[in-house]
Amino acid sequence: xxxxxxxxEKLVAAIASLPGIGKKTALRLALHLVQDKSDKAAVLGNxxxxxxxxxxxxxxCHALSDTDxxxxxxxxxxKNGVLCIVENIRxxxxxxxxxxxxxxxHILGGLISPIDGxxxxxxxxxxxxxRIDKEGIEELxxxxxxxxxxxTTSFYISKKLAGRNLRLTTIARGVSFGGExxxxxxxxxxxxxxxxxPYKMGT
Amino acid sequence: xxxxxxxxxNFKNYKEEKFRFKHRLITISGDNGMGxxxxxxxxxxxAMGKSYFVGSDRNLIHTxxxxxxxxxxxxxxxxxxxxxxxxxxxxxxxxxxNGVRIARLADHIGxxxxxxxxxxxxxxxxxxxxxRRVFINNTLVQLNPQYLDALAIYNRNLKQRNALLKDFWDxxxxxxxxxxxxxxxxxxxxxxxxxxxxxLINQFNPVLQEYYQHISQGRETVSxxxxxxxxxxxxxxLSIKNGQKDKIxxxxxxxxxxxxxxxxxxxxxxxxxASQGQLKSFIFGLKLSQYAYLKAQTHKEPILLLDDxxxxxxxxxxxxxxxxxxxxxxxxxxxxxxHIGRTAQLINxxxxxDHFTIAGxxxxx
Numbered sequence: 343x344x345x346x347x348x349x350x351e352k353l354v355a356a357i358a359s360l361p362g363i364g365k366k367t368a369l370r371l372a373l374h375l376v377q378d379k380s381d382k383a384a385v386l387g388n389x390x391x392x393x394x395x396x397x398x399x400x401x402x403c404h405a406l407s408d409t410d411x412x413x414x415x416x417x418x419x420x421k422n423g424v425l426c427i428v429e430n431i432r433x434x435x436x437x438x439x440x441x442x443x444x445x446x447x448h449i450l451g452g453l454i455s456p457i458d459g460x461x462x463x464x465x466x467x468x469x470x471x472x473r474i475d476k477e478g479i480e481e482l483x484x485x486x487x488x489x490x491x492x493x494t495t496s497f498y499i500s501k502k503l504a505g506r507n508l509r510l511t512t513i514a515r516g517v518s519f520g521g522e523x524x525x526x527x528x529x530x531x532x533x534x535x536x537x538x539x540p541y542k543m544g545t
Numbered sequence: 546x547x548x549x550x551x552x553x554x555n556f557k558n559y560k561e562e563k564f565r566f567k568h569r570l571i572t573i574s575g576d577n578g579m580g581x582x583x584x585x586x587x588x589x590x591x592a593m594g595k596s597y598f599v600g601s602d603r604n605l606i607h608t609x610x611x612x613x614x615x616x617x618x619x620x621x622x623x624x625x626x627x628x629x630x631x632x633x634x635x636x637x638x639x640x641x642x643n644g645v646r647i648a649r650l651a652d653h654i655g656x657x658x659x660x661x662x663x664x665x666x667x668x669x670x671x672x673x674x675x676x677r678r679v680f681i682n683n684t685l686v687q688l689n690p691q692y693l694d695a696l697a698i699y700n701r702n703l704k705q706r707n708a709l710l711k712d713f714w715d716x717x718x719x720x721x722x723x724x725x726x727x728x729x730x731x732x733x734x735x736x737x738x739x740x741x742x743x744x745l746i747n748q749f750n751p752v753l754q755e756y757y758q759h760i761s762q763g764r765e766t767v768s769x770x771x772x773x774x775x776x777x778x779x780x781x782x783l784s785i786k787n788g789q790k791d792k793i794x795x796x797x798x799x800x801x802x803x804x805x806x807x808x809x810x811x812x813x814x815x816x817x818x819a820s821q822g823q824l825k826s827f828i829f830g831l832k833l834s835q836y837a838y839l840k841a842q843t844h845k846e847p848i849l850l851l852d853d854x855x856x857x858x859x860x861x862x863x864x865x866x867x868x869x870x871x872x873x874x875x876x877x878x879x880x881x882x883x884h885i886g887r888t889a890q891l892i893n894x895x896x897x898x899d900h901f902t903i904a905g906x907x908x909x910x
Contacts, residue, residue: 454723456708462723490701490730497726527649528690 404449423480453491484512550618555607557583558906574885575903581881585850592659651693658847660836677806695734739775746771752834761826773804846876
């Protein structure tokens with residue numbers, strides 16, 4: 343495609359370099375910004391230029407933050423002693439959205455996968471162990487995807503924590519809420535049966 | 546399971562074609578390269594979610610097209626099924642049964658049991674243990690969804706373990722904990738697969754003997770022998786014992802990926818002592834045993850796909866094979882042949898069979 347303006351061409355190329363965005367979508371977004379009458383382009387530009395300078399990683403949990411300590415780690419309302427381990431910031435945000443977890447998080451920054459060249463040293467496992475010892479953690483919730491690499495990572499962490507007085511839990515796996523049994527796949531259903539949970543007796 | 550209708554869109558050399566089947570026997574004739582085998586492969590694909598011949602789904606898409614679709618209407622007793630598998634380039638396959646999406650292949654395989662016999666089988670099955678393990682796997686995944694899951698977990702962890710051993714060597718370090726975690730994850734699937742394979746092969750042998758004798762008219766005794774490092778051994782113990790070896794070779798030396806399946810005739814290796822005719826009879830017997838086994842286990846009649854087999858067999862064997870096909874032990878059978886009319890003649894009569902002639906991915910009769 344030939345562009346009437348080099349500035350436009352540069353912007354299209356920059357937008358198209360983002361994941362999930364093709365040339366056509368990039369052009370549509372770029373033209374929208376050009377033709378927009380408000381200060382959308384300036385706001386976006388300002389936000390983008392501040393991104394790399396101002397965003398940092400929380401020194402405790404490795405979440406994205408504006409300060410050295412993220413808002414969750416700072417919040418006094420958060421329950422002490424409970425840590426939820428997640429793979430990445432998106433998983434953290436998904437759990438935060440449920441508003442049903444009140445402890446703090448620890449972001450691993452990936453999963454162990456030798457095929458992809460990712461070993462334990464590439465993840466935030468050492469800082470996790472430090473935190474557990476320093477912060478007096480009583481319960482560790484493994485909120486890690488139940489994939490093969492997820493299982494390896496959870497199991498590896500549990501091995502590294504052997505001998506500590508700590509309650510280890512993992513998020514429940516099974517039939518989804520509102521789902522019908524007959525449509526659940528066999529692996530999920532068989533896990534749901536073997537990891538069944540107590541049910542309150544009627545009174 | 547009976548296939549009533551098959552529609553192929555952009556599948557290999559088929560642009561768009563619809564087959565309607567009325568009978569139990571279906572013959573498909575045509576010259577080489579016209580699409581006979583592709584039609585059988587489409588049926589196999591419906592059943593197994595993958596091609597018998599082509600590794601990557603991408604290569605099943607008709608040249609210059611972006612997707613393919615295999616659409617089938619099937620019947621089992623009173624039950625009717627509408628099964629669609631489509632693949633859009635770069636998006637992977639989608640399986641839909643009666644309009645409901647099936648997320649995992651393991652939950653689909655087994656609905657339509659299938660056995661495929663091709664002339665290449667003799668060569669393939671005699672060439673190596675890996676090919677023979679594939680044959681065993683293709684039998685077991687149709688019976689037991691847990692088998693496919695176990696195999697997938699085992700293979701993925703095996704890859705990770707090998708990658709880790711290589712990384713240890715390249716970067717000169719050792720992490721026993723991580724190696725143990727991955728080895729542990731392989732243990733349960735390994736023992737599960739070993740158990741299922743052992744029981745399959747025990748049940749296979751008497752059936753194999755029966756079919757072999759029927760086709761060959763020979764008096765030889767034939768058998769499959771399964772041998773695994775896990776016979777009487779524990780996977781974890783063996784892995785520990787072979788730790789040093791794995792470290793040096795940077796490969797996992799213990800496990801069900803090393804299982805051997807060997808063919809024997811009169812207690813001697815088949816390959817070294819059998820004639821060409823005996824080899825063919827053996828492989829046919831093996832495939833028919835697979836059929837009988839699937840039928841007994843699933844209580845469904847598998848679809849039998851016979852590709853170009855009459856070209857490779859002598860008259861006597863063809864007749865005995867057809868006499869087997871004629872009896873009611875078999876469900877629907879699809880037969881391809883380059884000689885137009887030959888198979889039809891052998892089967893004698895239009896009333897019991899559908900005959901198709903194919904040219905350039907189109908039905909011409």
